Amino acid sequence: MINIEYWLIFSSLLFAIGAYGVLTRKNAIVVLMCIEIMLNAANVNLVAFSSYYTTLHPGLGADASGQVFALFSIAIAAAEVAVGLAILLEVYRRYQTIDVDKINILRW
Amino acid sequence: MLEYAWLIPVFPFIAFILIALLPKRTLGWEDGCGYGIAGAAGAFALSALVVWEVINGRTLLPEDAPRFTWLIIGDISVTFGIWIDELTALMLVVVSVVGTLVVIYSAGYMHQEGVTRRRYYAEIMLFISVMYGLVLADNYIEMFIFWELVGLCSYLLIGFWYERPSAASAAKRAFIVTRVGDIMFMAGIIILLKYVGTLDFVTLFDEGGTQAVPADMMTLATALIFGGAIGKSAQFPLHEWLPDAMEGPTTVSALIHAATMVKAGVYLTARSYPLLVQSPESLMLVAVIGGVTALLAATCALAANDIKRVLAYSTISQLGYMILGLGAGGYLVIEASNPNGYTAATFHLINHAIFKALLFLCAGSVIHSIGTNDMRLMGGLHKKMRITSITMLIGALAIAGLPPLSGFWSKDEVLAAVWHAGEFDWTFTLLWVMGIVTAFMTAFYMFRMWFMTFAGEQRSDFHAHESPKTMTVPLMILAALAMGSGFALFIGDGFKTFMEGSIHGLLQGVHHESPMDVAVEIFTDPLTYVSLVLAIAGILVAYRLYCMPGFDRSVFAKGFPGKVQRALENRWYISQFYDDFAYKIWYGFSLVADAFDRYVIDGVVNGFAYLGANTGGKMRKAQTGNVQRYASLIVVGIIALLVFMLYVLPWGGW
Numbered sequence: 001m002i003n004i005e006y007w008l009i010f011s012s013l014l015f016a017i018g019a020y021g022v023l024t025r026k027n028a029i030v031v032l033m034c035i036e037i038m039l040n041a042a043n044v045n046l047v048a049f050s051s052y053y054t055t056l057h058p059g060l061g062a063d064a065s066g067q068v069f070a071l072f073s074i075a076i077a078a079a080e081v082a083v084g085l086a087i088l089l090e091v092y093r094r095y096q097t098i099d100v101d102k103i104n105i106l107r108w
Numbered sequence: 109m110l111e112y113a114w115l116i117p118v119f120p121f122i123a124f125i126l127i128a129l130l131p132k133r134t135l136g137w138e139d140g141c142g143y144g145i146a147g148a149a150g151a152f153a154l155s156a157l158v159v160w161e162v163i164n165g166r167t168l169l170p171e172d173a174p175r176f177t178w179l180i181i182g183d184i185s186v187t188f189g190i191w192i193d194e195l196t197a198l199m200l201v202v203v204s205v206v207g208t209l210v211v212i213y214s215a216g217y218m219h220q221e222g223v224t225r226r227r228y229y230a231e232i233m234l235f236i237s238v239m240y241g242l243v244l245a246d247n248y249i250e251m252f253i254f255w256e257l258v259g260l261c262s263y264l265l266i267g268f269w270y271e272r273p274s275a276a277s278a279a280k281r282a283f284i285v286t287r288v289g290d291i292m293f294m295a296g297i298i299i300l301l302k303y304v305g306t307l308d309f310v311t312l313f314d315e316g317g318t319q320a321v322p323a324d325m326m327t328l329a330t331a332l333i334f335g336g337a338i339g340k341s342a343q344f345p346l347h348e349w350l351p352d353a354m355e356g357p358t359t360v361s362a363l364i365h366a367a368t369m370v371k372a373g374v375y376l377t378a379r380s381y382p383l384l385v386q387s388p389e390s391l392m393l394v395a396v397i398g399g400v401t402a403l404l405a406a407t408c409a410l411a412a413n414d415i416k417r418v419l420a421y422s423t424i425s426q427l428g429y430m431i432l433g434l435g436a437g438g439y440l441v442i443e444a445s446n447p448n449g450y451t452a453a454t455f456h457l458i459n460h461a462i463f464k465a466l467l468f469l470c471a472g473s474v475i476h477s478i479g480t481n482d483m484r485l486m487g488g489l490h491k492k493m494r495i496t497s498i499t500m501l502i503g504a505l506a507i508a509g510l511p512p513l514s515g516f517w518s519k520d521e522v523l524a525a526v527w528h529a530g531e532f533d534w535t536f537t538l539l540w541v542m543g544i545v546t547a548f549m550t551a552f553y554m555f556r557m558w559f560m561t562f563a564g565e566q567r568s569d570f571h572a573h574e575s576p577k578t579m580t581v582p583l584m585i586l587a588a589l590a591m592g593s594g595f596a597l598f599i600g601d602g603f604k605t606f607m608e609g610s611i612h613g614l615l616q617g618v619h620h621e622s623p624m625d626v627a628v629e630i631f632t633d634p635l636t637y638v639s640l641v642l643a644i645a646g647i648l649v650a651y652r653l654y655c656m657p658g659f660d661r662s663v664f665a666k667g668f669p670g671k672v673q674r675a676l677e678n679r680w681y682i683s684q685f686y687d688d689f690a691y692k693i694w695y696g697f698s699l700v701a702d703a704f705d706r707y708v709i710d711g712v713v714n715g716f717a718y719l720g721a722n723t724g725g726k727m728r729k730a731q732t733g734n735v736q737r738y739a740s741l742i743v744v745g746i747i748a749l750l751v752f753m754l755y756v757l758p759w760g761g762w
Contacts, residue, residue: 023740031736100736107733 001055007048015041028091028098032084039077046070109161110168114190116154116200117240120207123147124233127226139225141215144233148208151240155204162197163600167609170310173246183305191246191309194610198454199243199375202461205589206367207236209582210465214359216578217472228268232363235261239368243375248297248307251376255293255340258369259286265364266356275355285349289339293376296332299325300383313382313613323387330383330390333376334397341373341427344401348683350424351408354416354481358472361416366423366464374430374457381450381611385438392535395435395526399539402428406549410556414481415471418557419464422507425546426460429453432543433522436529436536443532445615451607452521459514459593463506466586470500473579474561478570483560485568492572495580497562499587504558506590508551509643514594519547520636527635547639551646559654598623 014037021034050066057063092098124147127140136142168190175189211232218225238261242254260283267279301307303321311317321329337343342350342365353365364370377384377394384390402425409421430453437449473496474489475481490497506513509520523543530537574580596603602623608615621629630636 019743023736023743101734103735104733107731 004048004052007044011041011044011048014038014044026099026101028088028100028103029085031100032081032088035084036077036081039073039080043070043073046073110158110166110192111172111174111190113154113158113168113192113244114174116151116158116244117237119150119154120147120233120237120240124230124237127230127233132223132226135226137215139223140229141211141218141225144211144229145208145215147233148204148211148236151236152204152208155200155240158192159197159200162192162194163606167194168192170246170308175246184301185306186249187247187308188250189246189308190244192244194607195375195378195454196243198458198607199371200240202371202458203236203239203243203368206363206461206465207239209585210359210363210367210469211236213362213469213472213579213582214357216576217359217476218357219576224268228265228357231261231264231268232360235265235364235369239372242372246309248300248309248312251379252290252294252297255336255372255376256290258372259283259290259340262286262353262364262369265360266353268356268360272355278349278352278355282349282353285346286339289336289346289373292332292339293336296329296334296336299329299332309379318382318386321386326383327387327389330380330387331393333380333383334390334394337373337377337431338397339373340376341370341431342401342424343373343397343428343431344404345682347401347405347424348686351412351417351420354414354420358416358468358475361420362465362468362472365420366468367461370423370427371457371461374427374434374453377431377434378450378454378457381434381438381441382614384434385441385614388439388442391435391438391442392533393435394438395432395529395536395539398428398431398433398435399526399542400428401425402432402546403542403549404428406546406553409553410549412553413483415474415483415486415557415561416468416481418483418553419467419471422467422550422554423460423464425550426456426464426507429519429522429543429546430456430460432539433525436522436526436539439529439532439536440525441611441614444528446528447604447608447611447615448521449525449529450611451604452518452525454607455597455603456518456522458596459506459518459590462586462593463503463513463515463590466499466583466590467503467507469579469583469586470496470503473575473583474500476575476579477572480568480570483557485570486561486566487564488562488566489572490562493562493574495574495583499580499583500562501558502587502590504554508554508647509547509639511640512591512594514590514592516640517594517597517630520630520639523547523639524630524633524635544639544642548642548646551643552650555647555650556654559650563654597626602626 018034018036018038018041021037022031025031025034046066047070050063050070053066054060054062088098091103095103097103123143126143127135130140130143170191173189173191175187177185177187179186211229214228214232218228221228235258238254238257242251242258245251245254263279263283266282267276269275270279297307300312300321303325304312304317305320306312306317318326339346350365350370354361356364384394405421405424405428409418409425412418412421433449433453433456435449437447437451437453440446440449473493474486477493477496478486478489480486502513506515509516511517523540526536526540526543530540600606600623602621604621604626
């Protein structure tokens, strides 16, 4: 049994890596991937807290609701990636680039 | 009978409504003149009945008077009622006689005006109606309402030919200048309301009413009420509107600016006598304003070349006489319980109304005939317009003060009253000198006008003709009245005894003079002969300068030498002073106000707008369109929020 602190440290590292990638990478695909990493960090948290909850209250039996939410989240992430990639395709078709610094028409 | 006197203004008012609202083809003769004459005649008949009752010694007691409550504000109730005494009767005579005759005369004078006559008759009837209302009012509020309505009608009628810019501006001027007086009047009655709590004459003129006001406040209130009279009766320094008001039709000048409306100021002063005699200072103001106006206006009339302006200045001058007589009469009442000044001034009021209406209507007849106002272009009309010429001569003799015409009796009485008031204050002696000089000038300028108009040779190309019957008949009636009205002094108990009735509360142990005493007094007083000699001298000087065969014709162009002539023609520069005052000082002040509005008020508003726009302009630069920058700001924001909630808030004790 791994202590919850390790899971939390791991997931926050994962989240920080993802956030760093979202903020710094120029390639929109990479940014999308980094968003996936951040989502997965959240999923790790969900699963970890679900397991922790069961160990805190042994009398209640196994509770899978945290893991169910993680599954939901994964499903939504898949949908999100599909939409995101579709948008990127359209962007590329129009601007011949997916460099996020170049796609800045939403401005003053 | 007297309690039905409130019907008097109703007749002309119904005529006004009918003329204003009836379909055009039912207006009948002269576009509504028939209705006008009917309304005026109805009011005339009823007025005559009322006057007859009053002459027979029956006045309306306040408790019998019909009245209704119009407004109740807290403890103050504003009522409408009627007040009939000798002074009211006098004004009823003036308004009804002159009003009716002017409406009849208008049928001829306004004949060429076409459809606009409807407006004319409607306005004239409204004017006559509200003038009756003013005369019959039994409290200051009611009087003030009608006072303002009279001013409104005056504005409408002066501006009757509003297409002419001069008429439009004269109307505005008359309205605005009299408004200065009206504001003073209103301030005066507000002071009275504050101390007495009611504006009904019956309470105000009572011992209790006059004692309720502190002496200095009484002086202020009476002086302010007299300020209203200054505006309406065109007294110095608010007299400049009246000569300009000659832009209206001559009938309007005769009705409003000679016989009725300008008399409202004198009427107000006479009506307020019980208050005025409480304050010798106000009486002195009244007398001085009257004397100065009489002299100043007479000098202006010397150089005027417009026939109507001569009459306008003479009106102002004669109104000055009445005001002077009332001021001096107040001193006589206080010091000697002598009503002579009051009776003389009111006597002059009615006589002047008649002969000045006559003179104006004669001038209207001349203007109607030859189509110009300028006396330099007239001359020789006596042969062509005999009736007008003779009736106007009667009017001129009456105003010049030759016996036995009406002006002689009343002017002489006024001057005698002023002379007697000189026993109590030397200022009145000075005012008497001004009055006697005015009498000389009056005779001079009236005959200058008559000679320039009717005597000598025709000086320009015109075809004069006598006016129609509707115009000459009123002239003849008025001429007969101007000859006869002076004898009212001697009919029955005499005019003096009659007029004393309206102020008998102020007099103690008055000694009634019989008409015989009055006559003896007039003809044994050397002052009578002084004014008579001066009047004849004035006529002779006018004859020498303007009529004697072989006289120097350039006198029309030259007149008085140099500076004096220019000053007279420019009416002592008073009008110009007002213009300069308005243009330079007031305009300058307006510029400052405008600058304040433009730069300070608008500046603040625009400043805020600019601040918003400018800040927005700067702030929108933050919208770079770079999604990653937004994201990093969100992250920084969340971190800052977390730090704040986790560390700062617990540290602060929450």
